[in-house]
Amino acid sequence: MTPSTDTVVIGSGLAGLTAACTLAARGRKVTVLEKNPWLGGKAAVLNQDGYRFDMGPTILTMPRVLGRVFEEAGRDMNDYLDLRRLDPQWRCFFDEQMGGGVLDLRESVADMQAVIREHGNGHGEATANAYADFIKYTERLHRISDEFFFWKSVGGIGDIFDPSNTFNLSTLSDVLSMRMGKSFAGTIRKYIKDDRLAQLIDHFTQYVGSSPFASPAILCSIASMQVNEGVWYPMGGTRAVPEALSKLAGELGVELRTGVDVNRIEIDRDRVVAVHTTDGDRLACDTVVSNMDAVRTHRELIGGSIGERFNAKREYEPACSGVVLYLGLKERYEHTAHHNFVFSRDPEEEFHAIYDLGDPAPDPTCYLACPSHTEADVAPAGGEALYVLVHTPFMRPRHDWTPSGELFTTYRQAILDKLKRTAGMEDIEDRIATEAHLTPRDIHNRYRVLNGAIYGLASHGKWTGAFKPANHSTTVRGLYLAGGAAHPGPGMPMVMMSGWIAADTLDQREAKPQAEPEAAVA
Numbered sequence: 001m002t003p004s005t006d007t008v009v010i011g012s013g014l015a016g017l018t019a020a021c022t023l024a025a026r027g028r029k030v031t032v033l034e035k036n037p038w039l040g041g042k043a044a045v046l047n048q049d050g051y052r053f054d055m056g057p058t059i060l061t062m063p064r065v066l067g068r069v070f071e072e073a074g075r076d077m078n079d080y081l082d083l084r085r086l087d088p089q090w091r092c093f094f095d096e097q098m099g100g101g102v103l104d105l106r107e108s109v110a111d112m113q114a115v116i117r118e119h120g121n122g123h124g125e126a127t128a129n130a131y132a133d134f135i136k137y138t139e140r141l142h143r144i145s146d147e148f149f150f151w152k153s154v155g156g157i158g159d160i161f162d163p164s165n166t167f168n169l170s171t172l173s174d175v176l177s178m179r180m181g182k183s184f185a186g187t188i189r190k191y192i193k194d195d196r197l198a199q200l201i202d203h204f205t206q207y208v209g210s211s212p213f214a215s216p217a218i219l220c221s222i223a224s225m226q227v228n229e230g231v232w233y234p235m236g237g238t239r240a241v242p243e244a245l246s247k248l249a250g251e252l253g254v255e256l257r258t259g260v261d262v263n264r265i266e267i268d269r270d271r272v273v274a275v276h277t278t279d280g281d282r283l284a285c286d287t288v289v290s291n292m293d294a295v296r297t298h299r300e301l302i303g304g305s306i307g308e309r310f311n312a313k314r315e316y317e318p319a320c321s322g323v324v325l326y327l328g329l330k331e332r333y334e335h336t337a338h339h340n341f342v343f344s345r346d347p348e349e350e351f352h353a354i355y356d357l358g359d360p361a362p363d364p365t366c367y368l369a370c371p372s373h374t375e376a377d378v379a380p381a382g383g384e385a386l387y388v389l390v391h392t393p394f395m396r397p398r399h400d401w402t403p404s405g406e407l408f409t410t411y412r413q414a415i416l417d418k419l420k421r422t423a424g425m426e427d428i429e430d431r432i433a434t435e436a437h438l439t440p441r442d443i444h445n446r447y448r449v450l451n452g453a454i455y456g457l458a459s460h461g462k463w464t465g466a467f468k469p470a471n472h473s474t475t476v477r478g479l480y481l482a483g484g485a486a487h488p489g490p491g492m493p494m495v496m497m498s499g500w501i502a503a504d505t506l507d508q509r510e511a512k513p514q515a516e517p518e519a520a521v522a
Contacts, residue, residue, distance in 0.1 A: 005031040005255070006513050007506070008275050008283055010262050010301070011291030011448070013041025014057075014492060015482035017245035018069050018499030019289045019506075024252035025073040026507050031283065032254060033275070035261035035448070040242030041291070042447055042454070049434040051328035051385040052378045054237040058369040058387060059207075059339060062229050062493035066241065069500060073252055080244035082235040084374055087111075089231040091337035093423045094196050095363070097345035104337070105200060107230055109135050116197065127194045134191035134201075134220075139228070141221035149218075150497060153505045154487045155470030184219050185212035199347050203365065206391065207491040209319030209455030211355040213348070218466050219459060225493075233338065233374050238492070265290075265301045265479070272478035287478045287510055289502050293450045294457070294469040294485040306475050316469075317460055318394035318453035319490065320354055321440035323401075323411060325388040328434035332372050332384035335424055340368040342423040355460070358393040360411050366390050366418055383433070390415050392440060394451040401439035408439055449484075455491075456484025471502040472509065480506045 007023055009016045012034040020030045038044055042056030060066075063083060070077040088104035103119050106112040109132055116131055117124035184205055185198075192198045202212040204222040234240040249256060260281075265288055266274040274284045290297040298310035343365050344350040350361040369387035371378045378385040390411075393399075400407050419425040440452030449456065457468055468487045473479035482502040484490030489498075 005029050005283060005285050007031070007287045007289060008033060008262075008285045009289045009291060010265075010275065010297075011035075011041060011483070012039040012242070012246075012256070012258075013291045013447075013483055013495065014043060014242060014245070015484075015486075015495040015499035015502070016041070016289065016291030017242055017249060018496045019291070019480075019482050019503040020254045020256075020499075021069050021245055021249050021252060022072050022500050022503035023289075023507065024249065024254045026503075028507070028512065030249075030254045031285075032249070032256050033260040033262055033277070033283075034256070034258045036446065037258050039246045039256060039258060040239065042443075043238055043242045045237065045239040046326055046436060048326070048436060049328055050380045051326075051383070051434060052237065053326040053385050053387055053436070054239055054369070054371070055324070055326070055438065057238050057492050058371075060232045060234060060238060060241070060492050061226050063232050064229065065493040065496050065500070069245070069496065070248065072500075073248060075248060077244075080247060081240055083232045084235060086231045086233055086338050086374070088337050089226065089339065090200075091340045092196075092200050093340065093342045094199070095343055095345040095422050098199060098343065099196055101196070102335075103196065103200065107227060109227065112227075116194075119196075120194070123194065127192065127197060130191045130193065131197065134188070135224060135227055137191070138220045138222075138224035141218055142224040142228070145218070145221050149466075150488060151501060151504075153471040153501055155467060155474070182217040183213055184215040184217055187217040187220055188212070196343075199343055200341070202347055203341060203343075205459070206365075206367070207455075208459045208489055208494075209391065209453065210459040211351040213351055214355060214458075214460040216459070216461065216466050231339065233371070235375055237371065237375070237378070241492070262292075262301065265297075265476075267302060267306065267476060270306070270475070270477055272476060286513055287480065287506055289480045289482055289499075289506065291483045291499070292448050293453075293483070294481045295450050296448055297479075297481065298475070302476065310469075310473075310475050316450075316485075317458040318450040319455035319458045319484070320391045321394045321443055321452040322389050322391050322438075322454050323408070323415070323440070324438040325386075325412065325415060326436040326438075327384075327386040327388060327428075327432050328379065329384040329386050329428075329431040330380075330433045331382055331431050332370065332379070332386075333425060336368065336370045336373070338370055338373045340370065340423070342366040342368065342419060354391060354393050355458075358396050360390075360392045360407075360414075362414075364390045364415065364418060366415060366423070368419075368423070388415060388419070394453045395440045395444060396451075399440065401441040403437070403439070408437075412437070454484075456486075456489065459489060471498060472505050478510065 113128035444452035
């Protein structure tokens, strides 16, 4: 007899776990199938030689999204997670070609203005005022996003606005403020004339793995979300987030199965009826939430004419990939903060190489997480579990990211040389006690993403770049999509929001299966 469940969630990333918890809290029977031996997708952990590294995301913003998942189940998130607010949010190291120096991104606008005045090179007051004006503008974009874009399944401009209100003056004013057709980078530079501060703000688009020069202006709202809602660190690392969600899922009766690889979604008359595993099992179900990449879900798990129809709708571009170095240092660097950016010498050169040419940047920006500043237990006494992420192009056929290959070994050295030159880490190679890495090839194979893209689909296109596939499939009834390659896109809060939206949309659109009547007792 084929086992059955109401809903199968394919993949246990943050979006999949969020969807599972939300559906279970609403009384649905849910089974999560995860191909890896751990739950949590990219939010995995590496323990090596006494060092503990978060392997994937390290910056948590908008914790209210996570809180909403626990509220659905009548639980308090604070009973599951110990969150610490970080300020400064980032410490920024600038290349000499950009003017050099170190600048902290502070949470308070007033505090940030004070930093800008101190580092303003004679233009501090004007730049400080411009920064405040920019944040005020982004707050409006954030309100628009909350009102029209978040918390519902959106696949295009037609899903955002109610036609009956489209010609309302207030709505038209909001549409104009979105600066549709204008870029993220261009909008920043409309306000910010200081090259270093503009480069800092450019990197809010790195949460979505896209170029600020090709992304739409509406993404400037990310700045407001971070400034107004903070940057947080869960004690135990970001790995604590999927652990908390997994615990909640178990309490709600979700069946969590690891080491189970799905290779097909069975469709009957354009309707989900079952999923099949590589072990030959068939699990009957009424609905599926796929936390696998949306393009690969249709291409590999469905295929045929249905898969072709999905991929014909729009030419989806993968977001960027990355190289991650996990460096266990014998001695930490005291001049770093918890989160740091070591910026490139030329942002236009950097983004042109990655996103236009498809080549690793000749002088890359490096993101560093130094969690021992907040949680000493990540490393032996006095040490650091240093996480170094450098964005690279998504995989091309010409890229050979094998660990012993020239591309990886050369780029690893380029990264270390950048840290020596710009971040004051001249002796970093002498401090390394243990090391591991993740390449685009590893990311592609571990997480079933598109061409090694860490962040799902790119947000490129000044008119439509903010739009991802909707959370409900328009080609298969009963199929719902969640994760960085579905609305509203990548980043920790956004993928969790996508999981909630997928679950909420499913719950509204699908009748709950009737329970089987119990057999009479003789």
